[in-house]
Structure formats: structure tokens, C-alpha cells
Amino acid sequence: MTDFTQKPGVSVWITRLERLSAWGAVAFLTLTIADILFGIFQRYFTGSSMIWTEEVARFALLWLVMLGACGAFLHGDHMTIDFVIKKLPLALQKLASQLLFVITAGILCLMIYLSYQNAMGMSHMKTMALNIPKTYPLLSIPVGFFLLLIAVVFKHLSYASSHMCEDAEKEVSP
Known part of the structure; x- marks a missing residue:
């Protein structure tokens, strides 16, 4: 029987956050590759190109980088x-x-705030090809910084707890 009263350790949450970041980045990488291949196919095999393919690739790449930064940080x-x-x-x-x-936490908090304000300030503007609010691609920046902030906090907690264990061991040993 599993004891649900025990809370998972910081390392479990680090692993979960790293996986979330990696799977999100993989999804956007897949979208980027599929979109680029579709654009190439359209241009060279049908003689025309869809105007929105370049925009989708650019926005997917932006989300890919911002989500992948968290995983890269956690992975070292x-x-x-x-x-x-x-x-x-x-x-x-x-x-x-x-x-x-x-x-680091202070700079990330500032960047989350500023990038969120910027993204919300662009809600009235539309993208050229997709005709969606510019807020959607720009939200990748505060979301990415938020995930990075969580990663920094988890890493710091992990570092602090490992050093507390080392200090306790030093006090016990002669």
C-alpha cells in the first residue's frame, strides 16, 4: 500500500519539471520541422507557398527555445x-x-513581469499571416521565464538540502 502522506522530494519535482520542459520543447520542435517540410513541399512541388508557414515556424521556434531553456538549466x-x-x-x-x-530570482521575476506586460500590451495587434493576436507568441517569454524561475528555486532547494545533510554529517562524525 502506498503512503500518500509522504510528499515527493525536490529531486522528484526537478525531474517532473525537466520532463515537462523537454516534452513541450519536443512538441514545438516537431511542429517546427513539420511546418518547414510542408513549406518546402508546397514551394517545390506545387509551385506556390503558403504565407503562414514561415510565421508558424518562427513562433514555434520561440516557444521551443523558451520551454527548452528550463530543461537545459535543470539538466546542467x-x-x-x-x-x-x-x-x-x-x-x-x-x-x-x-x-x-x-x-537570479530577482532578475527572472522582473523579466516575467516586463515580458507579461509587453505580451498583454500587444493584444490589440495581429500577426501578418495568421491574423492572431501577437500576445500568443509573446506569452512564450513570460511562461519560459516562469518555468526557469521554478527550476532555479528547485535547484536552490536541492543545493541547500544537500549542504544541510553534509553539515549534519560533519557534526555527527568525530
């Missing part, structure tokens, strides 16, 4: 410059980690 595929922090004493490493978290 984003570029980081951490050689200086690793050379610091443990206490300064923890302080730098806290400071980095606060700065």
Missing part, C-alpha cells in the same frame, strides 16, 4: 562560470550561492 546544459566559486572556502561558497540565487 546552460553555460556557467563557477570556477571562482569552487576555489572559495565553504562558508563563502554558501554565501555566494545565496547571493546568486537572490540575484
Whole structure:
């Protein structure tokens, strides 16, 4: 019998968020590839092209990048410059980690707010080919930043809990 009173750990939520990000990115990658292939087929085999194929590919690529950024961060595929922090004493490493978290979370919150305001401000404008509000493709930016913020919080919690375990082990051992 499964005990439903136990809450899943941070690592479980990190895995779930990484999978959500990856599957979302795969869906938009599939859409992009299918759309481009359809555009090529139309142009070279029928002699005409649909005007909307380029716009769909551009918007799908935007969503792909913003969703994929979360998965890349969680998987450790984003570029980081951490050689200086690793050379610091443990206490300064923890302080730098806290400071980095606060700065990163603050910037992401600001970007979520600003990009959401921008997307909502464009609701009256329509795209050229699809004739949909520009809000739909622009919402990929705050959604992507929001997922990235959740990922940063989960990673920080994971880092903090692993260091608390290390500190507890040091106190117990002679």
C-alpha cells in the first residue's frame, strides 16, 4: 500500500519539471520541422507557398527555445562560470550561492513581469499571416521565464538540502 502522506522530494519535482520542459520543447520542435517540410513541399512541388508557414515556424521556434531553456538549466546544459566559486572556502561558497540565487530570482521575476506586460500590451495587434493576436507568441517569454524561475528555486532547494545533510554529517562524525 502506498503512503500518500509522504510528499515527493525536490529531486522528484526537478525531474517532473525537466520532463515537462523537454516534452513541450519536443512538441514545438516537431511542429517546427513539420511546418518547414510542408513549406518546402508546397514551394517545390506545387509551385506556390503558403504565407503562414514561415510565421508558424518562427513562433514555434520561440516557444521551443523558451520551454527548452528550463530543461537545459535543470539538466546542467546552460553555460556557467563557477570556477571562482569552487576555489572559495565553504562558508563563502554558501554565501555566494545565496547571493546568486537572490540575484537570479530577482532578475527572472522582473523579466516575467516586463515580458507579461509587453505580451498583454500587444493584444490589440495581429500577426501578418495568421491574423492572431501577437500576445500568443509573446506569452512564450513570460511562461519560459516562469518555468526557469521554478527550476532555479528547485535547484536552490536541492543545493541547500544537500549542504544541510553534509553539515549534519560533519557534526555527527568525530
